[in-house]
Amino acid sequence: MKKMKLFLGPQHPGMHGNASVHLYVDGDIIKKSYLLPGMLHRGFEKQMERKLWVNNIALIPRVCVPEPDINEMSFAMAAEKLLELKVPERAHWIRMIMLEFARISAHLMAYGGLGGPTGVYTLMYHAQADRNRILEIFEKISGARVYHQYIVIGGVRKNLPKGIEEDITTLIDDLESRLDEYRDLGIDNASIVKRIKDTIMLPEEVVWDLGVTGIGMRSATNKPYDVRKVTPYARYDQVEFEVPVSDYSDARARLDIKLKEVQQSINIIRQSLKKMPEGPVRVKPGRGQSMRWTVPKGYVYAPVESSRGEFGYYMVSNGGTTPWRVGVRGASYPQGLLGIEKYLPGTRIDDAALWVDTMGVCSPEMDR
Amino acid sequence: MTNSTNNIEAVDTIIENSQVTPLLRDEIDQYQVAYEIQKGDIHTTLSLLKNAGWIQLSYLSAIDWPEENKMELIYILFNWEQPVYVQIRSKIDRRKPEVPSIIQIFPGAKYYEREAHEFFGIDFPGNPDFDKQLILENWDDIPPLRKDFDPSSYSKKKFPSRTYPDQFSKKDPDNKTREKQTEREKRANKLRTGGGKR
Numbered sequence: 375m376k377k378m379k380l381f382l383g384p385q386h387p388g389m390h391g392n393a394s395v396h397l398y399v400d401g402d403i404i405k406k407s408y409l410l411p412g413m414l415h416r417g418f419e420k421q422m423e424r425k426l427w428v429n430n431i432a433l434i435p436r437v438c439v440p441e442p443d444i445n446e447m448s449f450a451m452a453a454e455k456l457l458e459l460k461v462p463e464r465a466h467w468i469r470m471i472m473l474e475f476a477r478i479s480a481h482l483m484a485y486g487g488l489g490g491p492t493g494v495y496t497l498m499y500h501a502q503a504d505r506n507r508i509l510e511i512f513e514k515i516s517g518a519r520v521y522h523q524y525i526v527i528g529g530v531r532k533n534l535p536k537g538i539e540e541d542i543t544t545l546i547d548d549l550e551s552r553l554d555e556y557r558d559l560g561i562d563n564a565s566i567v568k569r570i571k572d573t574i575m576l577p578e579e580v581v582w583d584l585g586v587t588g589i590g591m592r593s594a595t596n597k598p599y600d601v602r603k604v605t606p607y608a609r610y611d612q613v614e615f616e617v618p619v620s621d622y623s624d625a626r627a628r629l630d631i632k633l634k635e636v637q638q639s640i641n642i643i644r645q646s647l648k649k650m651p652e653g654p655v656r657v658k659p660g661r662g663q664s665m666r667w668t669v670p671k672g673y674v675y676a677p678v679e680s681s682r683g684e685f686g687y688y689m690v691s692n693g694g695t696t697p698w699r700v701g702v703r704g705a706s707y708p709q710g711l712l713g714i715e716k717y718l719p720g721t722r723i724d725d726a727a728l729w730v731d732t733m734g735v736c737s738p739e740m741d742r
Numbered sequence: 743m744t745n746s747t748n749n750i751e752a753v754d755t756i757i758e759n760s761q762v763t764p765l766l767r768d769e770i771d772q773y774q775v776a777y778e779i780q781k782g783d784i785h786t787t788l789s790l791l792k793n794a795g796w797i798q799l800s801y802l803s804a805i806d807w808p809e810e811n812k813m814e815l816i817y818i819l820f821n822w823e824q825p826v827y828v829q830i831r832s833k834i835d836r837r838k839p840e841v842p843s844i845i846q847i848f849p850g851a852k853y854y855e856r857e858a859h860e861f862f863g864i865d866f867p868g869n870p871d872f873d874k875q876l877i878l879e880n881w882d883d884i885p886p887l888r889k890d891f892d893p894s895s896y897s898k899k900k901f902p903s904r905t906y907p908d909q910f911s912k913k914d915p916d917n918k919t920r921e922k923q924t925e926r927e928k929r930a931n932k933l934r935t936g937g938g939k940r
Contacts, residue, residue, distance in 0.1 A: 412877040419861075420886055420893060455771060585798055585850035597822070604825040605773040674770055675801065675818050675827055688816065690805055699887075703801040703818075711853040741877060 377405070382726050384413050393737035395714060395730065399723055407718045407726075409711055414741040422700040427453065427527065428664040430697070435521040437702055438739040440483055443476035444680045445687075446525035449700075451607060452676035452689040453527045456669050457659055465529035466609045467650035471542070472515070472524060473608070473678075474639040474646075478549070479508045480681035481632045481639075484734065485560060488629060491727035492566040497559045504552070507545055514538055529656030539647055546640045553633060561629050570625040573721075574729050577623070580717060584708040588683025589631050590733060594623035601679035613645045625732040635681075668695055680705045682734035704739030711740065749824040750775050756794050762787050776829035781815075781841065784832055788817060788847050796821040796828055802844075802854035804862040806836070808889045813839045813864060834864075843868030861887040 382395040392413040398406040418437055422430050434449045435442035447469060454461060486501025488494070509519040514535055516524035524531050561570065576586070578594045591599055598617035602610040618634035620627045660667030669691045677686035688701035704710075710733075718729055753775055757764055766778035779787055796819040805814040810833075817830040834841060843866040844851050855866040856876045863885040866872040875881070884891050 412879055415877045417886065417893070420891075424893075582797060583849055585800075585848070587798070599822045604822060605827075672770075673768075673776060673816075673829065673831070675774060675829060677800070677827070684800060684820075686800065688801055688803065688818065699805045701801065701803045701816075707853065708850050712850055 380723065382730075393710075393735075393740065395718075395726065397718075397723065397726060402723045404719050404721055404723060404726060407714055409714045409740075411711070411737060411740050414738050416742070418742045419700055419702065422697055424696065426665060426695050427659070427667050427669060427697065430700075431523050431526050435523060436738075437742060438680070438685075438704075438736055439520075440736060441476050441480040441681055442521050443472050443525065444678050444685050445702075446523065447473055447608075448676050448678050448685060448687040449689075450525050450527050451678070452674050452687045453659065453669055455674045455676060456672045456689065456691050457527070459528055459657065459659055461529050462654045462657060463651050464533075464653045465655045467646045468530050468534060468655060469525055470608050470610065470613075470646050471643055471650075472512075472522070472530075474642045475508050475511060477681050478636050478639050479505045481636050482508075484681065484731065485556065485629060485632050487731045488560055488566075488570075488728075491724070491731060492569050494559065494563060494566055497556070497563075500552075500556070500559065504549060507548075511538070511541060511545060514541065526656070528659045529654075531656070533655050542643065542647065546643055550637065550640050553637060556633060561626050561633070567626070569725070569728065570629065570732075572624050573725060574625040574732055575623060576628075576717075576733070584713050584716070586683065586709050586713070586733075588680070588705060588734065589628050589635070590623070590683065590709060592617065592619045593628045593631050594621075595619075596621035601677050601684050605677070607676075607678060609646075609649075610642075612649065613642050615642050625728060628732050632681075666695060668693060669697070675703075677703075682706050682736060685739070702739065702742050704736070704742070706733075706735045706737075707740055709733045710735040710737070749821075749826040752794075752824055753791075753826055753828055756790055757787070760786065760790055762790075770829075773825055774827045774829070776831060778831045778833070781832050781834050784815070784817070784830065785842065785844065785847070787830055788819070788844055791819050791828060791830075792847055794821075795823055796826075798822065799844075799848040799850050799854075800827065802851050802858065804839075804858050804864055804887075806862065806887065806889045807833070808836070811836045813862060815841055815858075815864070817844070839864040841866060843872065845869050861885050863888065 377398060377400050380397045380399055382397060384392040384394045394410045396408055396410060397404050421433060425433060434445040437445045482501040482505045486498040489498030512522055513519050515538060516522040576590055576594050581591050581594045596619050598619055600617045603617055615638045618631045620631060671691055671693045673690050675686055675688045677684050683705040685705040686703045689697060690699040692698040713733060721729055750769060757777060762779055762783045764777045764779055768776040770776060798820040800820045801818040803816055807814060812833040813836050815832045815834060819828045841864060843855055852869060855869050855872050858864050859866060859872045860876055860878055883896055
């Protein structure tokens, strides 16, 4: 059969964000493939060097579109490490609530994304509707739905609004009761189970070869390697949660872990609401006007656990009013670029979109 | 998982028992330690650490120091069993930046090195594709993350500002609307400032 070149993306229902996968196919088997990034490159790392510490807070959430809070957390953590700043106790707990809600919303979006390539659109609509309810909570807390700019250097921007605890409790109770429904609609749905079971494998040696983190690594290696457990930040060492794992990584196992992680995030939010003390939520990182804030010299790496794996900012300060260098370690860098080049060949064309979806590839954080 | 202070000591022991002499050691917090080493020691240090369990390459990039005329390479390794992030830094000459590739040790470094080449102009002999274009399409200037690259002058050069004719409407060749508008603005300004009377 004649060999052909096909494009998956940049505009494709199965492709998240504006990246394009070039596929060389023989019949319907992919023989060679590579990712073409760069369509979403906005020069963030250069822009951050030119902006003041306080101005950067408006820029950083844009690095990863579906899950912006991890950027804020990582940036704030890196600057706080350099400043040796002690964040108020209540701010830690509020940050955790925000981060866990962000994780749930990113997982729901990714899990609903399964509906696109497999044709179960009901799942997508349900997931998006529930995600929308989380965005409403975000709006009540921070005033914005997607880019919150809520976690800032020294704490959070403002205290939680009155009565938000009830809203949060209602929402997480409701979400928890619907998780079985999600399972039935998605990974246990007989009409798509053949597409996701025993396909799109991720063996353990591939994980170490690529350097995949997050759900990909936990599903293949059966080890609870989670940044929140291994090197706890905020107050993750004071809450009880499990890290779901499995020893057989097909698409179904990875989606299953996503749903289990939603349950764990709900547990964390519930504990945070109980354990959260009263008190101030922010300390000023510097004296005087915010335009003149400086951060001491130093090099620091601040990792957090995103929905796709280890995400972190590498920050170098020269003691000035702007960062000297900010590097972003995107969680989907290994599987998105090297993974697509090395391990996508061999699968069928219609599984390519599913491969990209279940491996957790977020193109904005690869381009920056 | 053992105590975190012991983990940093474990890294120290690995470095001490090798021929590598670190130029600088910096303990950032209980989970992070940094070493600055010579350019020639990069391969030895990274393979030693990988064999000791630091199997994950978390990040690879560079930093530009134009005042010292140096480029700084940065490798961050992580061990999930003994959770310590190890930063390995090394300064190289800025005029002809070149570092042997580490893809034999960490295959995942392939694209990080391509990115570092694109944004800093560092060569990585040993990586077959290091000079292929990745993110920037048809880039025709110095690498953009170097400090001497100025984005605003580049964009002015690349996209020169256009001049528009005063006569901006075919329906109104004498520019009557413009006159009316300026008059209205003047009147409004007069009202706002109290008509010049004080």
